[in-house]
Amino acid sequence: DFLTALHDIVPAFGASTDNLRRCRLNGMADCGDRHKHIYQRAMLLVEQVKVSKGSPLVTCLLEGPSGSGKTALSATVGIDSDFPYVKIVSAESMIGLHESTKCAQIVKVFEDAYKSPLSIIILDDIERLLEYVAIGPRFSNIISQTLLVLLKRLPPDGKKLMVIGTTSEVSFLDSVGLCDAFAVTYHVPTLKTSDAKKVLQQLNVFADYDIDAAAEALNDMPIKKLYMLIEMAAQGEAGGSAEAIYSGKEKIKINHFYECIEDVVRY
Amino acid sequence: DFLTALHDIVPAFGASTDNLRRCRLNGMADCGDRHKHIYQRAMLLVEQVKVSKGSPLVTCLLEGPSGSGKTALSATVGIDSDFPYVKIVSAESMIGLHESTKCAQIVKVFEDAYKSPLSIIILDDIERLLEYVAIGPRFSNIISQTLLVLLKRLPPDGKKLMVIGTTSEVSFLDSVGLCDAFAVTYHVPTLKTSDAKKVLQQLNVFADYDIDAAAEALNDMPIKKLYMLIEMAAQGEAGGSAEAIYSGKEKIKINHFYECIEDVVRY
Amino acid sequence: DFLTALHDIVPAFGASTDNLRRCRLNGMADCGDRHKHIYQRAMLLVEQVKVSKGSPLVTCLLEGPSGSGKTALSATVGIDSDFPYVKIVSAESMIGLHESTKCAQIVKVFEDAYKSPLSIIILDDIERLLEYVAIGPRFSNIISQTLLVLLKRLPPDGKKLMVIGTTSEVSFLDSVGLCDAFAVTYHVPTLKTSDAKKVLQQLNVFADYDIDAAAEALNDMPIKKLYMLIEMAAQGEAGGSAEAIYSGKEKIKINHFYECIEDVVRY
Amino acid sequence: DFLTALHDIVPAFGASTDNLRRCRLNGMADCGDRHKHIYQRAMLLVEQVKVSKGSPLVTCLLEGPSGSGKTALSATVGIDSDFPYVKIVSAESMIGLHESTKCAQIVKVFEDAYKSPLSIIILDDIERLLEYVAIGPRFSNIISQTLLVLLKRLPPDGKKLMVIGTTSEVSFLDSVGLCDAFAVTYHVPTLKTSDAKKVLQQLNVFADYDIDAAAEALNDMPIKKLYMLIEMAAQGEAGGSAEAIYSGKEKIKINHFYECIEDVVRY
Amino acid sequence: DFLTALHDIVPAFGASTDNLRRCRLNGMADCGDRHKHIYQRAMLLVEQVKVSKGSPLVTCLLEGPSGSGKTALSATVGIDSDFPYVKIVSAESMIGLHESTKCAQIVKVFEDAYKSPLSIIILDDIERLLEYVAIGPRFSNIISQTLLVLLKRLPPDGKKLMVIGTTSEVSFLDSVGLCDAFAVTYHVPTLKTSDAKKVLQQLNVFADYDIDAAAEALNDMPIKKLYMLIEMAAQGEAGGSAEAIYSGKEKIKINHFYECIEDVVRY
Amino acid sequence: DFLTALHDIVPAFGASTDNLRRCRLNGMADCGDRHKHIYQRAMLLVEQVKVSKGSPLVTCLLEGPSGSGKTALSATVGIDSDFPYVKIVSAESMIGLHESTKCAQIVKVFEDAYKSPLSIIILDDIERLLEYVAIGPRFSNIISQTLLVLLKRLPPDGKKLMVIGTTSEVSFLDSVGLCDAFAVTYHVPTLKTSDAKKVLQQLNVFADYDIDAAAEALNDMPIKKLYMLIEMAAQGEAGGSAEAIYSGKEKIKINHFYECIEDVVRY
Ligand SMILES: Nc1ncnc2c1ncn2[C@@H]1O[C@H](COP(=O)(O)OP(=O)(O)OP(=O)(O)O)[C@@H](O)[C@H]1O
Ligand SMILES: Nc1ncnc2c1ncn2[C@@H]1O[C@H](COP(=O)(O)OP(=O)(O)OP(=O)(O)O)[C@@H](O)[C@H]1O
Ligand SMILES: Nc1ncnc2c1ncn2[C@@H]1O[C@H](COP(=O)(O)OP(=O)(O)OP(=O)(O)O)[C@@H](O)[C@H]1O
Ligand SMILES: Nc1ncnc2c1ncn2[C@@H]1O[C@H](COP(=O)(O)OP(=O)(O)OP(=O)(O)O)[C@@H](O)[C@H]1O
Ligand SMILES: Nc1ncnc2c1ncn2[C@@H]1O[C@H](COP(=O)(O)OP(=O)(O)OP(=O)(O)O)[C@@H](O)[C@H]1O
Ligand SMILES: Nc1ncnc2c1ncn2[C@@H]1O[C@H](COP(=O)(O)OP(=O)(O)OP(=O)(O)O)[C@@H](O)[C@H]1O
Ligand SMILES: [Mg+2]
Ligand SMILES: [Mg+2]
Numbered sequence A, B, C, D, E, F: 001d002f003l004t005a006l007h008d009i010v011p012a013f014g015a016s017t018d019n020l021r022r023c024r025l026n027g028m029a030d031c032g033d034r035h036k037h038i039y040q041r042a043m044l045l046v047e048q049v050k051v052s053k054g055s056p057l058v059t060c061l062l063e064g065p066s067g068s069g070k071t072a073l074s075a076t077v078g079i080d081s082d083f084p085y086v087k088i089v090s091a092e093s094m095i096g097l098h099e100s101t102k103c104a105q106i107v108k109v110f111e112d113a114y115k116s117p118l119s120i121i122i123l124d125d126i127e128r129l130l131e132y133v134a135i136g137p138r139f140s141n142i143i144s145q146t147l148l149v150l151l152k153r154l155p156p157d158g159k160k161l162m163v164i165g166t167t168s169e170v171s172f173l174d175s176v177g178l179c180d181a182f183a184v185t186y187h188v189p190t191l192k193t194s195d196a197k198k199v200l201q202q203l204n205v206f207a208d209y210d211i212d213a214a215a216e217a218l219n220d221m222p223i224k225k226l227y228m229l230i231e232m233a234a235q236g237e238a239g240g241s242a243e244a245i246y247s248g249k250e251k252i253k254i255n256h257f258y259e260c261i262e263d264v265v266r267y
């Protein structure tokens, strides 16, 4: 039924950059040196794939805490590569499917890529593709075997492929042998105080005398949580103040901001 | 068969506020500050969803001991939000269904919500939706993967969605990664003596000189057990006294009340 | 196939009190204060269900060692309630069925009960309904999830339901969360010497000077084993004396009685 | 498919005493007091079933090491009972069947027994019926649940049933709760020196001056191994002496007999 | 589907001695006293089956390290028995079949044997028939239950059957209860120095002054490895010398022989 | 369905040397003595198969760390053997297939080989053929049983077969008994400093005064990682320098090379 599953798949995935752009809902702010460094290295690999003769397959893993910006970064690399074929493989478009159907969809993306001279495939949230859950642990071995083989299989003569994986469960991936299957691995971190400050300055929702205190409180937070917190705090204690704050008429009260952090951070 | 399951689902769930109102059989009594605080914060999130541009998806988890009032609270938020689409997803309406059918029903509720500009989905008793049992432990990984993806997937452009989850097995949810999937978490506690006293005063079934002793005995009890106990004690030792007590002619005998507590509390 | 199973079920279960009466093959002897107390409390709950407005669902668990009289006691409460709908759900009538079929049968009993203004459902030997076995342990999670939901789901407006469960594996039930699902729990014990003596006096098969020794030997024995032992001993050492003993012409020899106890009790 | 399996069963099992007699290939030798005592007690239970009014179901378990004579003893009780319905349920006639088919066959034997006023059912080698294997351990829970219910379910009004079980894995049976399901349990032991001597005297294959040494060497051996050993030793060291020995012309050489024991006994 | 599997089996297995002879590709060399002793004892059992009246079923297990000559020995006993029905049951002819089909094939061999007055069945490599693997461990319980019953079931009146099993995983067989199911067990060992020397003398590939050193190096090696080693060494260091050595013109160089041992033996 | 799977297989695999040549994308560089020694020994076994009469089946396992050159080495032996039938069995051509289909494909390759007088079968990456994953661990027992039997089954009269296996999970293979199933095992190591230097000299991308430092940094690296590293470093820090380096106009900067190593090596 794997084969029938293979045929049931919708032939094309549509213009992919739409999907890629959705991964960067708020655009890309400058959020520190480490993020920038990873971006540059990844773009070097893109070039290597383009010019290399000996290594038609280059694989690279971005790992780091949940919400640290891995997917957004991969999507940016994909968009900036200007390769003719760039696809993101995500659990979102495969909810509830049987593991062999998921498997077939993943294989299809690779088969399609093999037809293009230069391709990028983003395997987003690999632990979710593998249906991983820590209890047990449980996961789909069919899909993990498929990825293990696909990450090693060379594209046909003359074709070149870059695979970018993302995960927030790097130790699980390691234990199924998927880390070793990637040639290069980069750690995408949470924000440090200085990184957070940079982002806050771009957002301009705090009074100048509060911005250091706010950045300090955001130390070691993933970029995703930072955005969520700003939104919560912008409502104000009694609601209704969001418009004023985003338009710059008011600033977020630092004390209310501290309260919001307590709702969001679990100890 | 997931897809066929998807089609087999009854198209509409009917006027949802009926279902929500059934969750508050005895209306909503004032049962203390903590309950009030959570209600207010949840209503702020409702407003945030309404006005926000950057975060079209807000998720919030209510966790706490069995019978502490989580479902009633969620239903109240849903009713008070005045959102055009408010649905409760509960194991009650899916008894005996296969896990992939349950999965399809849950997905359907989200797909329906994506069509409304403003929606609230209550995932009630998540451990029951996941068919969790502590021995093993066992649970449906298909459903847990589905929830993990749905709690992260953004609604389409211009649509906004708030998801409220409830659970009395927070450590299990944590171990499958579902706690981290919610942006905010609130703990809904049992009643303290002072909370219990407030409720007893509203019920008016004890003599004034007994009310403090009764409230003391109810310390750390969930609101559900409190109501059950009052009903039991109101029958009287030999039965037949319920009418007199509810009409206010008689009061509950404190000693009989103590005996009833012993039947209900397990050591 | 759960739904088809649901339709395949024979519509009515027949006059139920026949089934209830079979659970009390030897009638009900007076076997001590604890048994009497439980009976009275259970009958108070019956009345509560009848008169209550706030709690249309009352649930009660009888737990205790194998053969201690739990099923007989539940059946007696069911018969004495005079409710129009009283059903016993037992593994006996579902031997060899698939767990989803059993599940459907159980749901059907509840659906039928929801049509009657006042109902009692006896879930007899819950560990057997759950196909529990200590090795593993193994059990049917489908059935346990079904019971967890049914024990919490309110009957429709204006209908009232009492559920009585019995089990001799209370710690297993606790570990799957089924104990907490019952509002009240009573422990049905083995017989103490004084309880056993009461029963022996009613049976009149020992000489007066032996009755205390016999009762002493029966200390801590479940009522079921007591009846089995009397039958064995009544045959006499060489067989053939049963008629004489039951007609009162002869008495059971205390030494032979001791020997029989040794065959029955495992150390 | 349990039900279809139920219908596929061949209606009658044939004259059962043939099957019973096959269990005693060498007839029944006198092999000591303990075996005799168990036989007598079992026959008393047979009588109890016949005359009792209060206990229409009597259950009895014979447990002991492999080859100790449990099946032969049960078959003898069945033959000597003169009950109109005596059946042996054995794994031999169900090789390779699916567990639900086995289950249906077992239920069928009980349903047939319920039609006879007096019946005996022998559940032979219960661990084999349950497909038990120590690694894991693994076994059929469907069959074990079926037996647990059948051993408790009363026959219809006016019918009486005795169930005899045999097992050499009593601790496994205990751990699945099957030991407690039997009212009485007897341990069928290996032979002691004195028991072995009795059997050897009946066989008459040793010289008088060797018989005590031979019996001593057989201490703590099950009756089955004893017979196997005599056969092996009777061939003689170089073969060909069996006829002479069985006809009484020669005797078994005690030294060769010792060698044979070493082949058979594992240390 | 067990039954359909049963019918799908090819009716006859062909002239079996062909299969038996293939198990002894190099003929049977004299490889020491222990091997000879086991052969003689097994032939005595063959005679016992032929003449015995009381034990129509004799079972015997050959266990020992991989490659020690168990299968060759069993085949030799089968050939030398001159019984009209001698079959070998081996995993080789059942590759990839479902366990219930394998089961049916095994049962078929026994059913065929029951039609012959005198039969031998060789269950070769029982751990392979059981699909045993040490991790887990995993194995087919259906097949192991089938063997447990078949090894105990008596052939019909007047028929006699000998079953010879072989295994190199005796402790696994013990843990599933299969060792106890055989009446007699023999350990087939590796070769000792003196045994190896005997075989080397027959092969005549070493110079006389090397033969003791070579035999010493082969101490505790199974006969299979010995043959493999001789073949490897006979190629010579640079290849091409095999013909000269087998024709006796050259001898194996002892130093090269030592090197070959290092490739083959794992530490 | 194993049999139907067997028939569904495409009859021939095409000219196999194409597949073999793809395993050596960069040709074969001289990478040290150990690799050379293994090649020579393997070629001796090829000759043994050709000339031997007694051992028509020779099996050999190459094990070593991921990327150490095992597959390339096996392919080279296959190509250099000049046998009429040389096939590589690899997980790449069986992605997503059910384990019984994989099993049938493997069997088919052996059946085809049995028709050729001289054959080589390469079982590449056996842990991947077995769908092995360390968590659990999990793997396909059907396939492992099939390999265990195929590695022992003799080809038909007059046919000869060599089987070469490769694995980077030798301890897993050992624990399922597959190591013992191979007659000979060779360890294919990572490169030592001196081996790496040899390869670097052939590539000619470092300045002479850097080559020793570079080789030192590559100590204990598998050949695969060495090639990947050279490619990365050849892009230069800012990209664009690859052509100049490969054409010999520029050399790799040793400091940038060190940085690349840090991206690739995980601590
Ligand atoms: N550089 C950036 N500037 C602005 N927003 C960003 C940036 N990086 C990430 N984000 C935003 O932060 C949120 C989280 O980012 P993203 O989804 O890439 O994180 P992630 O590491 O993939 O998280 P997860 O582990 O949950 O998959 C997204 O809403 C994304 O748009
Ligand atoms: N504020 C309140 N005033 C009056 N009754 C309440 C209130 N809160 C809850 N209840 C009642 O208490 C009972 C338990 O409440 P609810 O079902 O919301 O608890 P829960 O925490 O969801 O329990 P569970 O963990 O079992 O799902 C219900 O009957 C509900 O009507
Ligand atoms: N009060 C009583 N007077 C006379 N007989 C009784 C009484 N209570 C129970 N019995 C008898 O004792 C036996 C065991 O009772 P019952 O089946 O109710 O026990 P149980 O606790 O349900 O046992 P189990 O745990 O095995 O289900 C029955 O035969 C029943 O008729
Ligand atoms: N009293 C006896 N006299 C003669 N032979 C006997 C006697 N009891 C048992 N046997 C024989 O001993 C053998 C083993 O007896 P039986 O099969 O009853 O033992 P078991 O305890 O049921 O063994 P298992 O545990 O293997 O089922 C049989 O061949 C039987 O005929
Ligand atoms: N006595 C013998 N003389 C010559 N060759 C022998 C002798 N015994 C065994 N062999 C050969 O040794 C090899 C191994 O023997 P055999 O297959 O019987 O061993 P085994 O113990 O069954 O091994 P395994 O455990 O792998 O099944 C075979 O090739 C066989 O022909
Ligand atoms: N001697 C060699 N000269 C040049 N390149 C080589 C040599 N040996 C191997 N390679 C190259 O190194 C890479 C890895 O080799 P190969 O695939 O054989 O390793 P492997 O040990 O099979 O790895 P894996 O464990 O991942 O299967 C391949 O690209 C191969 O072409
Ligand atoms: Mg992501
Ligand atoms: Mg709730």
Ligand SMILES: [Mg+2]
Pocket (backbone or CB within 6 Å): C070, C071, C072, C124, C125, C166
């Ligand atoms: Mg009961």
Ligand SMILES: [Mg+2]
Pocket (backbone or CB within 6 Å): D070, D071, D072, D124, D125, D166
């Ligand atoms: Mg027996």
Ligand SMILES: [Mg+2]
Pocket (backbone or CB within 6 Å): E070, E071, E072, E124, E125, E166
């Ligand atoms: Mg063998």
Ligand SMILES: [Mg+2]
Pocket (backbone or CB within 6 Å): F070, F071, F072, F124, F125, F166
């Ligand atoms: Mg390889």
